[in-house]
Amino acid sequence: xxxxxxxxxxxxxxxxxxxxxxxxxxxxxxxxxxxxxxxxxxxxxxxxxxxxxxxxxxxxxxxxxxxxxxxxxxxxxxxxxxxxxxxxxxxxxxxxxxxxxxxxxxxxxxxxxxxxxxxxxxxxxxxxxxxxxxxxxxxxxxxxxxxxxxxxxxxxxxxxxxxxxxxxxxxxxxxxxxxxxxxxxxxxxxxxxxxxxxxxxxxxxxxxxxxxxxxxxxxxxxxxxxxxxxxxxxxxxxxxxxxxxxxxxxxxxxxxxxxxxxxxxxxxxxxxxxxxxxxxxxxxxxxxxxxxxxxxxxxxx
Numbered sequence: 001x002x003x004x005x006x007x008x009x010x011x012x013x014x015x016x017x018x019x020x021x022x023x024x025x026x027x028x029x030x031x032x033x034x035x036x037x038x039x040x041x042x043x044x045x046x047x048x049x050x051x052x053x054x055x056x057x058x059x060x061x062x063x064x065x066x067x068x069x070x071x072x073x074x075x076x077x078x079x080x081x082x083x084x085x086x087x088x089x090x091x092x093x094x095x096x097x098x099x100x101x102x103x104x105x106x107x108x109x110x111x112x113x114x115x116x117x118x119x120x121x122x123x124x125x126x127x128x129x130x131x132x133x134x135x136x137x138x139x140x141x142x143x144x145x146x147x148x149x150x151x152x153x154x155x156x157x158x159x160x161x162x163x164x165x166x167x168x169x170x171x172x173x174x175x176x177x178x179x180x181x182x183x184x185x186x187x188x189x190x191x192x193x194x195x196x197x198x199x200x201x202x203x204x205x206x207x208x209x210x211x212x213x214x215x216x217x218x219x220x221x222x223x224x225x226x227x228x229x230x231x232x233x234x235x236x237x238x239x240x241x242x243x244x245x246x247x248x249x250x251x252x253x254x255x256x257x258x259x260x261x262x263x264x265x266x267x268x269x270x271x272x273x274x275x276x277x278x279x280x281x282x283x284x285x286x287x288x289x290x291x292x293x294x295x296x297x298x299x300x301x
Contacts, residue, residue, distance in 0.1 A: 001025045001026070001064050001065065002025070002026040002027075002028060002061075002062040002063045002064060003020055003025055003026070003027055003028070003063065003064065003065045003066070003067060003215070004027075004028045004029070004030065004059055004060065004063040004065070004066045004067070004108075005017060005020075005027055005028070005029045005030075005066075005067045005069065006029070006030045006048075006066075006067070006068050006069055006070035006093060006097070007068070007069030007070035007071065007114070008027070008029035008030075008031070008045075008069070009029075009031065009036055010069060010070075011169065011171055011173070011174050011175050011204065012069055012114070012166070012169060012204065012207060012208070013029075013069050015171075015204050015205070015207070015208040016067065016069075016208040016211050016212070017029070017043070018208075019208045019209070019212055020212065021042055021043060023212070025042070026041075026042045026043075026044075026062075027042065027043050027044075028044050028045075028046060028059050028060075028061075028063060029043075029044070029045050029046070029059075030045075030046050030047070030048040030055070030056075030059055030070070031045050031046070031047065031048070032047075032048060032049055032050075034047055046058060046059035048093075048096065050070075050088075050089070050092040050093040050095075050096045051088070051092060053092075053096055053099070055096055055100055057100060057104055060100070060101070060104060060106050060108065062107065063106065063107065063108055064107055064108060064109055064110070065108065065109070065110045065111070065112065065215050066097065066108055066110070066111040066112070067111075067112045067113075067211060067215070068093070068094065068097065068111060068112070068113040068114065068151070069113075069114045070089065070090075070093045071086070071089050071090040071093070071114065071147070072085045072086050072089040072090075074086055074140065074143075074265070074268065075176070075179075075265075075268070076265070077262065077263055077265055078139070078263060078264045078265045083139060086143055087143055087146060090143065090146070090147040090150070091146055091147065091150055094113070094147070094150035094151055094153075095150060095153075097111075098150070098153050098154060098157070101154070101157055101159075102157065108159060109159060109160060109218075110159055110160035110161075110162065110215065110218060111151070111154050111159050111160075111161055111162070112162040112163075112164065112211055112214055112215060113147075113148075113151040113161075113162070113163050113164070114163075114164055114166055115144055115147060115148055115151075115163045115164060115165045115166065115222070116140070116143075116144050116147075116165055116166055117165050117166065117167045117200050117224065117226060117273045117275045118136065118138070118140035118141060118143070118144050118268075118271070118273070119135055119136060119140075119141055119144035119145060119148070119165060120132065120134070120135075120136060120141075120165075120273045120275060121134050121135070121136045121137075121141070121273075122136055122138070122197075122271045122272055122273070123272055123273070123274070124196055124197065124198070124272050126274065127274045127275075127276055128224075128273060128274065128275045128276060129224075129276050129278065129279065130165070130221070130222040130223065130224060130279050136271075138267055138271070139264065139267070140267070140268070140271075144165075148163055148222075151163055160218050160219075160220045161220060161221075162214045162219055162220055162221065162222075162223065163221070163222045163223070164207075164210060164211060164214070164223050164224075164225040165222060165223070165224045165225060165226075165275070166202065166207065166225040166226075167199070167200035167201050167202050167224070167225060167226035167227070167230075167273075167275060168199055168200065168201040168202070169201075169202060169204050169207055170201055170202065170203050170204065170295055170296070170299055171203075171204040171299065172204075172298075172299045175204070177240070177296075177299060177300075180236070180237070180240055181240055181244065181300060184237070184240050184241050184244055184246050184248070185244055185246060187246060187247065187249075188250060189237060189240070189241055189246065189248050189250065190237065190248065190250040190251065190252055190253050191233050191234040191237045191238075191252045191253070192233050192252065192253050192255070192258060192269045192270060193233070193252060193253070193254065193255045193269075193270050194234075194252070195232060195233045195234030195237070195252050196232050196233070196234065196272070197232065197233050197270055197271065197272035198230050198231070198232055198233075198272045198273060198274035198275075199230060199231060199232070199233055199236055199272075199273075200224075200226040200227070200230040200273055200274065200275035201226065201227055201230065201231070201236070201292070201295075202225055202226050202227050203227070203287075203288070203289035203295040203298070203299070205288055205289060205298075206227070206287050206288055206289055206290075207225050209285075209288070210223065210225050210280065210285065211225075213280075213283075213285050217283065219283065223279055223280055224275050224276060224277050224279065224280070225277075225280075226275045226276075226277050227277065227287060227289070227290055227291075227292070227295070228276075228277050228278075228281060228287060228290050229290060229291060229292060230273075230274050230275060231292055233269070234252075235292075236292070239292050239293060239296055240296060240300070243293070243296040243297060243300045243301065244300055255270055258270070
């Protein structure tokens with residue numbers, strides 16, 4: 001199978017591409033950087049620029065499935081200009097894919113798009129399922145809503161449309177876990193705010209497997225890409241410290257301090273979303289790293 005991936009050089013993209021190649025698939029990928037375009041028998045890059053609506057339509061040759069991961073990182077200070085970049089990188093790229101498929105002859109039958117659990121309202125008590133329709137009234141909630149609305153357009157092309165709402169991705173080579181582990185390694189670790197906010201996480205190996213699973217089984221609709229066992233920020237902090245065999249003795253970091261340091265972006269650390277993966281489990285998806293302890297041992301040891 002030939003699969004077209006956007007965001008292939010990002011943290012999740014690299015993991016997924018590796019899994020696809022291991023399983024004998026051919027990967028085409030779109031990149032905004034001409035210097036990142038390589039050509040091998042099963043891995044080939046094509047140029048695109050969503051801001052100028054440029055795209056090499058040869059990228060779609062023989063493609064059956066599109067995996068759409070592209071989008072500017074939210075883990076950067078949210079200036080007014082960068083907030084616009086976060087939105088536009090998702091909206092314009094999705095619109096360009098849709099417009100291109102609408103105009104060319106192709107064999108695409110499915111698009112699997114990244115989304116985020118940030119769409120769910122901030123709550124210490126609710127457990128969220130894919131059927132919950134309330135949307136968080138935050139900047140991120142709005143971003144994810146607009147992102148998913150654009151992805152829904154592909155239903156007009158009679159494609160199988162799948163959205164994976166991703167939680168905090170735990171990985172060895174970057175991402176949130178390594179940032180959380182840094183101060184803990186030096187003895188300065190502490191939970192944020194009350195520490196009671198829920199953080200729905202997933203090991204990067206399992207996340208790539210979720211994408212592959214919905215591709216293989218042509219599953220349509222929304223799926224929460226999270227482990228079956230979300231934890232509080234306090235429990236996550238303690239688990240990281242235990243795995244690293246480091247003490248935690250500092251008081252929790254007050255919210256106003258992080259707001260001073262990070263600005264509006266601090267919301268990511270204090271927002272609480274307890275998200276269920278029951279729908280994936282009901283489809284018989286099997287997590288390799290369902291428990292946090294097992295995930296951390298794999299990634300931090």
